[in-house]
Amino acid sequence: xxxxTQSPKYLFRKEGQNVTLSCEQNLNHDAMYWYRQxxxxxxxxxxxxxxxxxxxxxxxxxxxxxxxxxxxxxxxxVTSAQKNPTAFYLCASSSPGQGAKxxxxxxxxxxxxxxx
Amino acid sequence: xxxxxxxxxEMSVQEAETVTLSCTYDTSESDYYLFWYKQxxxxxxxxxxxxxxxxxxxxxxxxxxxxxxxxxxxFSLKISDSQLGDAAxxxxxxxxxxGKSTFGDGTTLTVKP
Numbered sequence: 001x002x003x004x005t006q007s008p009k010y011l012f013r014k015e016g017q018n019v020t021l022s023c024e025q026n027l028n029h030d031a032m033y034w035y036r037q038x039x040x041x042x043x044x045x046x047x048x049x050x051x052x053x054x055x056x057x058x059x060x061x062x063x064x065x066x067x068x069x070x071x072x073x074x075x076x077x078v079t080s081a082q083k084n085p086t087a088f089y090l091c092a093s094s095s096p097g098q099g100a101k102x103x104x105x106x107x108x109x110x111x112x113x114x115x116x
Numbered sequence: 117x118x119x120x121x122x123x124x125x126e127m128s129v130q131e132a133e134t135v136t137l138s139c140t141y142d143t144s145e146s147d148y149y150l151f152w153y154k155q156x157x158x159x160x161x162x163x164x165x166x167x168x169x170x171x172x173x174x175x176x177x178x179x180x181x182x183x184x185x186x187x188x189x190x191f192s193l194k195i196s197d198s199q200l201g202d203a204a205x206x207x208x209x210x211x212x213x214x215g216k217s218t219f220g221d222g223t224t225l226t227v228k229p
Contacts, residue, residue: 033216042122042207042221058216088159103149105209105217107161 002027006091006108012116013078013085021076021111023091030095032074033105036060037088046089049074078113086115118143120210122220129198130228136183137193137223139208146170149211150184150191155222156204164206167191195225203227 004025013019025032031050035043045058049068063082068074074093078085089112092105119142129135141150152164167175167184174182179199183192195202205224211217 035219040125040222040224043219045216045218048216090161092161103211104151104163104166105153105161109158109160 004091004093004106004108006089006111008111009109011111011113013113014116016080018077018079019085019113021078021089021091021113023074023076023108024072025074025091025093025106026072027093027095027106028071029093029106030071031093032068033092033094034058034064034066034074034076035090035092037090037110043090046076085113088112118145118210118212118218120208120218120220122208122223124223125221126224126226128226128228129195129202131198131200133198134194134196135198135225137195137206137208137225139191139193139220141189141191141208141210141218143189143210145212147212150182151209151211151217152180152182152191152193153207153209153219154202154204155207156201161207165193198227200227200229 007022033048034046044060046064047066049055052071055068065077090110091108121140148169150167154162154164165177165180179196181194205222207222208220209217
């Protein structure tokens with residue numbers, strides 16, 4: 001089954017700690033994205049990557065970092081500089097330019113990050 | 117920058133009735149895509165329907181249809197014969213070809229039995 005796997009489902013961060021959220025896809029998609037969702041709100045883009053070894057900041061990149069060393073993987077690190085990290089994090093992928101049906105986003109099941 | 121506005125934070129509908137969710141967007145582009153995504157209590161985002169801006173015909177997927185008014189930059193979602201399983205948060209999204217998606221703040225839909 002093709003899809004996007006996010007882990008862990010729940011994650012707790014201590015003060016001053018960096019934590020990394022995993023996102024893996026086996027859809028052979030070029031583009032991957034990280035979104036943050038706060039309660040009752042929409043999705044805000046943190047970082048995105050259109051191709052391996054390249055990524056761009058989204059609207060709320062401060063306090064976060066990413067890497068894209070492999071096509072299948074796009075991990076997100078929430079650093080200690082992110083003072084309000086409690087949120088639901090969604091990873092997504094797409095194959096833009098490969099046809100209209102691939103323009104949609106495929107989402108993982110999300111990671112809920114909370115601060116201890 | 118593109119913006120997407122959903123002016124109805126909450127909507128409710130009686131089971132088997134029809135409901136329309138509103139969405140407006142701002143862009144200077146002409147070739148783009150519009151989407152409605154559903155987020156049920158499980159929080160897994162699911163695509164409901166997609167519209168390509170260069171197509172004048174409104175998209176339809178079973179009980180879901182859109183009213184796409186390109187000049188007015190409006191993209192509303194109509195749900196016919198509402199079912200209890202339709203209860204969810206619905207997000208409108210805008211995307212340029214091979215670009216990033218911008219989401220609205222969502223509309224929470226309640227379906228009353």
